[in-house]
Amino acid sequence: MTDIAASPDSRMDQFLAGARACVPVAISVAAYGLVWGVLARGAGLSLLEVIMMSALVFAGSAQFVALDLWTATPAALPIGALVLAALIVNLRYLLLTATLRPLYPAKGLLGGALSMYLVTDENWAMTVAAMARGKGSVAFLMGGGALAWIAWMSTNLVGYGLGSAIDDPSRWGLDFAFTATFLALLLGMWKGRGDLVPWLVAALAAILTSRLVEGSWHILVGGVVGSLVGAYLETRKNAHKS
Amino acid sequence: MLTSPEAVAAILGMAIVTMAVKASGFLLADRLPRDGFAAAWLRHIPGAVLAALVAPAVVTGGVVEAIAAAATAAVFILSKNLFAAMAIGVATVYTVRLLVAG
Incomplete structure (x- = not known):
């Protein structure tokens, strides 16, 4: 710091x-x-x-x-x-x-x-x-x-x-x-192709949620789902490397 | 009438839950492991949240918002200037809405 x-x-x-x-x-x-x-x-x-x-x-x-x-x-x-x-x-x-x-x-x-x-x-x-x-x-x-x-x-x-x-x-x-x-x-x-899938998942989850539920739920749902997918893909890739 | 006990209670209640949520995210992050899945998850949150903020506004808005989003993206990729990208996006929405309405 x-x-x-x-x-x-x-x-x-x-x-x-x-x-x-x-x-x-x-x-x-x-x-x-x-x-x-x-x-x-x-x-x-x-x-x-x-x-x-x-x-x-x-x-x-x-x-x-x-x-x-x-x-x-x-x-x-x-x-x-x-x-x-x-x-x-x-x-x-x-x-x-x-x-x-x-x-x-x-x-x-x-x-x-x-x-x-x-x-x-x-x-x-x-x-x-x-x-x-x-x-x-x-x-x-x-x-x-x-x-x-x-x-x-x-x-x-x-x-x-x-x-x-x-x-x-x-x-x-x-x-x-x-x-x-x-x-x-x-x-x-944007840092590279690794961002594409998490962002698309977040976008799709948010669009779907905004169609189904009123309010700001789409931000939370898209943010959680997209970031979990990103973390999953990243840790899986690292596991393959080691 | 300045205010009422009920209104003060409602506003204080709203303020307390808002502050509690904001502080909780910050404090919970400290409990997460510094590496592995949890760290990767935290790293991916900003992009995912921004994508979730933007996508419904662009898609459900219709043609006007889609054109403006494309213009915003093009200007930002070419110039890397945030303010220019925002200004072009707003100007495009304004102009296209005028044309469509008029």
Whole structure:
């Protein structure tokens, strides 16, 4: 871990590099943040509740699902369903944060575990792409997370303040910014023919799951199945060699 | 009305389970062996998760998304520039949707 020995200056550089790397996806986060703010007002959340939810939960897809379940009358609020939905939508983070473990030193796990708060799909993707090139650091991860947090929170508030109908992000093609960025990151991770089968399996499993089940299950199912196939093929190949 | 005890309970509950899931993945990775199958599995997760994120969006979107995905991939392979690839993808979706709708 060179990061521990690194000077504060270079850690700041890494933090800023992480933030810069996340600019392409932060634009999309901001567009959806605006929409979420507008919808949150429509769903009957107070300004304080918007701030609390975006600050503490900080998970876009879970927050969109929560708006479907939210009621303006407190007594009717389905607390159990809201918590369960957040758990289910966010289960994919088990896979994401597990892959970030190599960035952290062997000791001091509590601080590392707490820093997972700032992990989103976006800065995770940028950081694992950097790790694949032998780069990436905790500061890089945090820089991207901080940018995503600011983009999400500030546009939530603007959307809530405007309150009126805002253009659908898909009208400007902004819904595709996530897909395009993740696709480019995926291509950048290509290491050779050994990746082809696991990726195809992950893609097919995800497509099938998304047809059958609502929500974000396809990410978890595709991620688990594809990576297990990859690990199986790799260990079998190594066993043949030895 | 600022908020209600019910709303605070729901938001705190959502925050706690989200944080618990994120921290669990990180902490469980520490329990996995550093070599063999488990290590290979962790190495293959990023590509598989990204493929799982991208594939349904491209396939279920239809022709527009398929064209835009091809344009994104072409620009990235040629330029290795992430921002350019993203911008071309978004611009393609925007243009083709305009043409199709108009």
